[in-house]
Amino acid sequence: MKRILSAITLALLAAGASAAEKTIFAHYMGCFPAGYGPIQNHMRNDTPRVRHDKGNMVDRIGGRFTNFALTPQDRDLSPEESAELEIRRAMRGGIDGFAIDAWAGGDGAKQVLGHLIRAAERMKVPFFLTICLDPACHPRGKVPGDLRKQITDTVRYLVKEHGKSPNLARRNGKILIFGYGSCDLYYPQEVRNLPEGPEKWKRCSDAYRELEKAVGVPLFLHYCFDREGLRNRRNPELLAACAGWAGKHFDAVGAFTGADWPEYRKLIADNVKQGKAEWSEPLLFQYNNKGGGLVTGKGLDLLRDRWESARNNQSTLIQFTTWNDYGEDTVLAPGYSTNYTILNVNRYFIDWWKLGRKPEIKEESIHLIFRRNANGSESYPFQQRRRTEGVLEVLTLLRKPGTVRVDRYGEFQAPAGMFYRQFPLKPGKVSAELLRGTGKQTVLKVTAPEQVSDKPFREDCSMVCFGSNFDKEWKRDFPNDKPLYYSEYGDLDSDGLPNWFEMYWFGKFPLMATATAADPAADPDRDGLNNLDEWKQQTNPLKPQHQYTAGTLWKLSDIHKRGNSLNPDRDAWDTPVWYYLYKQGTAGRIPHDGKYLLCPENNGQGMMGHFPPLASLRQYPQGRGELLRRSNPDGTRYESFSLRPQSLNIIAWESPVDGLVSVSGLLKSDSPGQGNIRFTVEKGTSLLFDGNYPPKKPIRDKIALKNIPVRKGERIFFLGGVNAYGGRIDLHDLEIALEPGTKGK
16 A cells, blocks of 8 residues: 555656656657667667778767667567566666657657657556657758747647646646757857847747747746857856856756866856756766767766766756667666666665665665776777777675675775775676675675677777676566677687677677677688687788788878778778877977877867867866868868977878888978977987978978888877977878888898
8 A cells, every 4th residue: 555655646746746856857769769660770780781991980980889778689579568668677777757859760759759658657657758859850941930830849749649648747737848958949040149148048038938838838848058058168157147047037957968067067056046946967977979979987987976966956857868879878778788787876876866865775786887998909890089098897785894806806895885996997807796704705796798808899988887686687677588698798609709700700790699600710811810810910800911012002191082080090901000199298398209199089070180188288288289181272181280389299100011111291381370390200219301490481391201111010200399389280192102122120
């Protein structure tokens, strides 16, 4: 009886929840329902077509998806099964409802919303559904007001189709509507052109009032502050005023990620609450858009930080980003990579937030959180756009203290409650056990099916997680199915070849049923290296290695023609030869010592720029020079060194062969800047060319070097620097040619 009364009470509270009721929704991508539809198609058909030698940048770094919905790989779910599974999982994780992205997936997303609402009604559970208005899914159209009409039609659709459902989310008696990039929904170009201030903001809040009037029912409007935070972050006073405006004109104000203004979350929250609106803390544990942004931390640092802010800033309404955006890997739902860990750990934080104190542990568990790629490792056959340092985090949820022994890492004492310890990441298997008693008996043990690899096959900045309670969680979801222990770097058949190698080259990636498809002793390309050797040397087992001959040309312009740039860039024979580097230090005195760092950031396409890390500006405020691709009037491209005093910008060519090479290029600049520019060509630390160019004078200089002996793996550096202010020098037609002659010794 108590359980029934509790469910009824919760249902009544959520149906007309007061503003003080702490409630958490998860943003739901209607295009990715678990176990059927588009996400199954991506897993079975699209991902296997992703190849490392395609021209598309996202394909060349390993595809858009590094995570999928955790369901059996050998069968589909029905829409009804999927909806009930998603709701059961979300409720186990403490989630009160889903905010369906309107309409990511078009009419399919509307159908998914219907399946979820009907499932909640069938299950008779206090779980609630609504929508999140997404400007990206409502084209602006050619006629002013088109976007506003589309948004109005979307909300009318929700009210018409589901307005009578007891599982439609309401707050304070009004239908709850979440926002994402809320200002973008209503700012026509003439409003966008207005300066930031009350007049501009009023146009937006007036439009939302018109929306409510046009729909004809009261709406509880959640306003997303991401765009305002980004535009006004350099002016705290204006930022505070804008937050105060939002707090007065909307029921709740929050953000989708809040990634662009982390230092101002408290300022914004305080001013929103002064305006009498609820504060909605932006909450996520990672964001990994393979073609866009990356927001992550070491272990679960980001998740802990956001929950601490949610508690400190008295957040009462939250939209977690996200339940199931597998394309951007903001996945709270159980997934191939994250398994049940994020759902379990996040439940602890939800209970802490709602109770106002740390909750008691009901079921003990150990969780392993890490990245697949060892720090500093280079991928093959796919390339890398960016790199992220990782750690191994061992997180415990214990009823009483114990000793945690981490294989190959050491041990630590874990208290009751939630606790974690982080270790420098090592290649290999990851496992831990909980010991108690005078004899230190093992009472709990976990070994991740995934491993850390120093030979990664693709870029992967996402977390991998596995918990000791995996089998129990899986049985709750699929009691009659064999557990899916998804692993890319494990070795299912113990033949020495990792699963990815067999799936990608000889099977169908990422289907684990094909992870035993290769013979390690076979040599299918007949180049003298068997499959095991090819994996160890990170070479293509289906294609013999190219034999370079006299006359071979390496042109940087070939990379320009490709339309995207990674780091390193490969030549026409799939060998990494072009590297984009930097070194920072005292202006005019940065040592040319051959010890340079890979630029970790680039914009991939367009200007194909490579940059030092943004965070380095704290130590070197004049140290973020750039390597950019620019265009000549005839459409050909060249490399531009945009220089800053505290930074060297460097292109390196790494020889794939022993021999003699020649180097040619043209240095030009009509606007070199106010500092003295120095441009050098060096082999290791040996100076081959030294150009010094005074301020303000146009630059025209040729590079013509011949008979330079190189060994395989040796680098020739092209370095640009400036002693003061800033400067620019452009490198045109850079070519390196392999000359006839004996091999270098």
